[in-house]
Amino acid sequence: MPYIKIKICIFNSTGFPVIIYVNDKVLMENVTLRILADKLNLSVTTVSKALRDSYEISEPTKQKVRELATALHYTPNAYARSLRTGKSETIGVVLPEVADHFFALVINGIESVAKTAGYHVLIYLTHEDYNREKEILEYIRKGRIDGLLISVTKETTVADHITKFAPENIPVIFFDRMMEQVEVPKVVTNDFESCYQATQHLLDSGCKQINLCTISDNLIISKQRIAGYIKALQDNNIPAGKDNILFCREDDNSYTQIYNLLKSENRPDGIISLVDKLTLPVYIASEKLGLTIPGELKLVSYSNNPSAGILNPSLTTVSQPAFQIGQTAAKLLISSMGSKRNQVLNEVTVIPSNLVIRASSGQKTN
Amino acid sequence: MPYIKIKICIFNSTGFPVIIYVNDKVLMENVTLRILADKLNLSVTTVSKALRDSYEISEPTKQKVRELATALHYTPNAYARSLRTGKSETIGVVLPEVADHFFALVINGIESVAKTAGYHVLIYLTHEDYNREKEILEYIRKGRIDGLLISVTKETTVADHITKFAPENIPVIFFDRMMEQVEVPKVVTNDFESCYQATQHLLDSGCKQINLCTISDNLIISKQRIAGYIKALQDNNIPAGKDNILFCREDDNSYTQIYNLLKSENRPDGIISLVDKLTLPVYIASEKLGLTIPGELKLVSYSNNPSAGILNPSLTTVSQPAFQIGQTAAKLLISSMGSKRNQVLNEVTVIPSNLVIRASSGQKTN
DNA sequence: ATGAAAGCGCTAACAA
DNA sequence: TTGTTAGCGCTTTCAT
Numbered sequence: 001m002p003y004i005k006i007k008i009c010i011f012n013s014t015g016f017p018v019i020i021y022v023n024d025k026v027l028m029e030n031v032t033l034r035i036l037a038d039k040l041n042l043s044v045t046t047v048s049k050a051l052r053d054s055y056e057i058s059e060p061t062k063q064k065v066r067e068l069a070t071a072l073h074y075t076p077n078a079y080a081r082s083l084r085t086g087k088s089e090t091i092g093v094v095l096p097e098v099a100d101h102f103f104a105l106v107i108n109g110i111e112s113v114a115k116t117a118g119y120h121v122l123i124y125l126t127h128e129d130y131n132r133e134k135e136i137l138e139y140i141r142k143g144r145i146d147g148l149l150i151s152v153t154k155e156t157t158v159a160d161h162i163t164k165f166a167p168e169n170i171p172v173i174f175f176d177r178m179m180e181q182v183e184v185p186k187v188v189t190n191d192f193e194s195c196y197q198a199t200q201h202l203l204d205s206g207c208k209q210i211n212l213c214t215i216s217d218n219l220i221i222s223k224q225r226i227a228g229y230i231k232a233l234q235d236n237n238i239p240a241g242k243d244n245i246l247f248c249r250e251d252d253n254s255y256t257q258i259y260n261l262l263k264s265e266n267r268p269d270g271i272i273s274l275v276d277k278l279t280l281p282v283y284i285a286s287e288k289l290g291l292t293i294p295g296e297l298k299l300v301s302y303s304n305n306p307s308a309g310i311l312n313p314s315l316t317t318v319s320q321p322a323f324q325i326g327q328t329a330a331k332l333l334i335s336s337m338g339s340k341r342n343q344v345l346n347e348v349t350v351i352p353s354n355l356v357i358r359a360s361s362g363q364k365t366n
Numbered sequence: 367m368p369y370i371k372i373k374i375c376i377f378n379s380t381g382f383p384v385i386i387y388v389n390d391k392v393l394m395e396n397v398t399l400r401i402l403a404d405k406l407n408l409s410v411t412t413v414s415k416a417l418r419d420s421y422e423i424s425e426p427t428k429q430k431v432r433e434l435a436t437a438l439h440y441t442p443n444a445y446a447r448s449l450r451t452g453k454s455e456t457i458g459v460v461l462p463e464v465a466d467h468f469f470a471l472v473i474n475g476i477e478s479v480a481k482t483a484g485y486h487v488l489i490y491l492t493h494e495d496y497n498r499e500k501e502i503l504e505y506i507r508k509g510r511i512d513g514l515l516i517s518v519t520k521e522t523t524v525a526d527h528i529t530k531f532a533p534e535n536i537p538v539i540f541f542d543r544m545m546e547q548v549e550v551p552k553v554v555t556n557d558f559e560s561c562y563q564a565t566q567h568l569l570d571s572g573c574k575q576i577n578l579c580t581i582s583d584n585l586i587i588s589k590q591r592i593a594g595y596i597k598a599l600q601d602n603n604i605p606a607g608k609d610n611i612l613f614c615r616e617d618d619n620s621y622t623q624i625y626n627l628l629k630s631e632n633r634p635d636g637i638i639s640l641v642d643k644l645t646l647p648v649y650i651a652s653e654k655l656g657l658t659i660p661g662e663l664k665l666v667s668y669s670n671n672p673s674a675g676i677l678n679p680s681l682t683t684v685s686q687p688a689f690q691i692g693q694t695a696a697k698l699l700i701s702s703m704g705s706k707r708n709q710v711l712n713e714v715t716v717i718p719s720n721l722v723i724r725a726s727s728g729q730k731t732n
Numbered sequence: 733a734t735g736a737a738a739g740c741g742c743t744a745a746c747a748a
Numbered sequence: 749t750t751g752t753t754a755g756c757g758c759t760t761t762c763a764t
Contacts, residue, residue: 032757043735048759058733075508079449080757083740088445090488099470107464111491120510122456123489125477142441143741144486255676277673284678307643310621312650398741409751414743424749446741449756509757 031074040064051076082143090120091333092145094136096128096153096177101276101304102322103151106175109326110149117334119146130155137161141168147333151177154217171336175329177219183346185336187329191221194318194353195228198272198300201316201355203236205298205362207270209244213258213282214274216247225274225302244268254278259285262297273301279315294362300355313359321351397440406430417442448509456486457699458511460502462494462519462543467642467670468688469517472541475692476515483700485512496521503527507534513699517543520583537702541695543585549712551702553695557587560684560719561594564638564666567682567721569602571664571728573636575610579624579648580640582613591640591668610634620644625651628663639667645674645681660728666721679725687717 033051037044042061050057050065051074057065068074082088093110095103107123114121122145126133130153140148141164148165150172159182165172171184178186202210212229214222226245233240246261248254258281261267273279279301283293291297293313300316301308308315328349357363399417403410408427416423416431417440423431434440448454459476461469473489480487488511492499496519506514507530514531516538525548531538537550544552568576578595580588592611599606612627614620624647627633639645645667649659657663659679666682667674674681694715723729 034757044758045736045760046734048757049734052759056733061733075504077449077757078509079445079454080740081759083443083445083449083742083756084758084760086740098464098473099467101465104465104470107489108491111489120488120506121490122486123473123477124487125474138441140486143444280673280676284676287678307646310646310650312653400741410741411743411752412750415750418743422749427749443741446756447743449740449758450742450744452756 031072036065036068036074040068087146088144089118090122090145091147091149092122092140094124094126094133094150096126096151098125102320105304105322106326109323110330113327113330119334126153128153128155134161141165145170147337148172149175149329149333151175152179154219171333173329173333175325177221185332186348187325188348188350189320189325189353190350191224192228195225196232197355198318199229199232201361202270202298202300207298209268210270210272211268212245212272212274213278214247216249222274229272248278255281255285258282262286262289262291270298276301276303276305279303293360298362299360309358316358316361317356318353319356320353324351397438402431402434402440406434453512454510455484456488456511457513457515458488458506460490460492460499460516462492462517464491468686471670471688472692475689476696479693479696485700492519494519494521500527507531511536513703514538515541515695515699517541518545520585537699539695539699541691543587551698551713553691553715555686555691555719556716557590558594561591562598563721564684565595565598567727568636568664568666573664575634576636576638577634578611578638578640579644580613582615588640595638614644621647621651624648628652628655628657636664642667642669642671645669659726664728665726675724682724682727683722684719685722686719690717
């Protein structure tokens with residue numbers, strides 16, 4: 001016997017399917033409050049209130065409504081609700097890059113909080129491009145998000161595109177890469193202190209000449225780290241100059257630069273790497289040159305890479321509280337979205353980084 | 367003279383600010399089509415059509431409308447438009463983890479395509495938790511997204527939560543971690559072939575006994591890689607058994623397991639690591655045991671880590687086309703959202719992985 | 733305790 | 749070429 005399938009679709013005025021029958025069985029029905037109301041002989045208002053557990057509605061009615069709603073898999077239409085209430089239960093996250101362990105962990109933190117609080121997370125990547133950042137903010141400023149978390153690009157120097165969110169009543173919070181001149185809350189880590197601490201640690205381990213390796217950039221966080229490094233040296237009466245800082249431009253061959261540094265006459269006996277990706281080059285260059293770590297060269301690196309402990313020798317790191325930064329920023333944002341039209345203050349939350357001492361800095365074996 | 371600031375806000379019925387005056391200057395006005403229409407003595411319809419460059423509207427009118435719109439920074443209200451059209455210009459991405467270089471690159475690929483096509487990207491993380499995946503899909507099924515890109519958790523074995531999207535007319539596409547039984551397009555890489563190729567490569571380099579190292583899991587992609595490995599051995603008349611596969615459970619100390627393997631009587635002379643994070647342990651264990659790579663042990667690893675080339679010796683990798691997978695999946699999704707109610711076919715797009723031969727597998731010096 | 737009516741801002745069918 | 753009208757699905761007064 002041949003199988004005959006009859007499918008009937010009923011569309012609404014917009015051309016959207018409302019009911020689909022397949023062989024007389026209702027396959028899908030776009031369940032709205034209206035439909036629930038009709039089936040129960042109630043008004044839309046009552047159903048709406050019942051589902052939101054209003055005190056105005058009697059218990060038996062609520063019961064009936066809830067039952068039917070779950071039976072028909074009712075889910076409120078997000079657009080309609082948002083249009084009416086002006087809220088979207090969505091927070092926007094704008095950041096330079098997601099293929100970076102630090103930012104990835106921040107996103108995890110944000111997402112965990114958002115999920116718990118019932119918020120959705122829209123993510124936009126700037127790829128360190130200021131124009132793209134501007135474009136994105138323009139694009140999401142109206143109606144898509146209830147709040148914004150942002151970590152600016154290295155290029156960002158003016159903040160017009162960010163301050164525009166205030167009049168829209170969309171709270172903004174900076175995380176990690178903030179702009180001092182914008183009066184919104186900021187969640188950052190203690191870059192000055194952590195680098196001061198790292199420097200002091202190397203000095204305590206016996207280093208006489210410590211170099212900094214970084215990628216050239218304009219970020220406040222880099223400047224603060226450098227300042228912390230210089231301050232620590234000064235406090236120990238060691239002259240510090242710009243020539244002790246190695247800027248490895250991203251497009252250059254950073255390995256060669258590091259190799260040359262370690263090969264030179266006055267090579268350092270201590271290195272602080274401000275970025276993760278310069279760590280491996282230091283290890284390999286040292287091995288090539290027969291320099292032992294931590295014997296002849298001590299190393300500390302900013303890193304959130306879980307393989308730090310497994311390197312040989314294990315790597316002393318300054319590890320940033322990425323997950324907590326994300327969590328904290330998200331919590332602050334969500335609570336400031338709750339308070340109606342109360343612009344939150346220009347407060348800075350500092351979550352300290354951890355100096356995790358392992359073998360590469362010489363105070364611990366293995 | 368004291369500075370007096372007078373701020374007047376006018377709210378609409380919902381309690382939202384419509385106009386804000388500060389000292390008689392309009393600071394903000396929630397610009398809608400209605401406001402544009404009133405100021406220009408036109409109807410809302412005309413303005414709407416003009417802004418969408420309709421052929422029905424005269425050029426001078428369009429001109430006027432556009433001018434005022436940009437002058438007042440008009441942006442259409444996304445909720446209202448979505449409610450009316452049933453489209454949100456948003457695609458949802460559900461995946462296990464973002465702090466994983468592979469997935470991070472996939473997201474970059476998706477985002478690049480979405481951005482170009484004018485789509486927003488909602489990201490949800492499952493953290494390998496099936497229940498969370500189910501919850502998330504339930505949560506976004508109504509009205510938030512126009513299309514879904516998903517890579518399932520290791521735990522996911524049933525697909526009810528995914529098939530529910532078809533009747534909502536929301537196209538779904540799998541990327542990387544797909545489910546064979548669900549009839550939607552899939553974008554994957556050639557796991558069987560790539561592992562076959564890696565195995566053959568090691569055999570060609572002179573290996574007699576090749577072991578596989580992986581984390582125990584149920585993913586199809588892992589099974590396919592293992593199958594490819596076994597097939598290659600068979601094709602070379604080498605017996606292959608499960609005992610040549612080392613399962614490093616995530617919670618165990620994988621380093622110790624690898625160390626013991628390399629220390630044992632019948633240690634392998636070739637290793638294929640199916641996951642990035644087992645690479646460094648192999649390097650370190652070899653060094654501890656005085657085994658030279660590639661002399662006594664040849665190594666290939668699945669990895670998207672950019673530092674593969676910088677390891678010593680440089681690491682031969684199977685690198686997955688993560689970015690392209692993201693791009694392709696997003697393109698397919700967007701094109702299938704364009705075609706009205708035409709369910710796309712159950713097609714599988716395979717984007718091949720690359721075997722990047724470097725020093726660790728012995729066919730290349732340096 | 734329940735319901736009628738208005739309207740969020742937009743688009744689309746249908747006049748004029 | 750422009751305007752009138754209706755309505756997407758929901759929440760929120762304000763009756764009843």
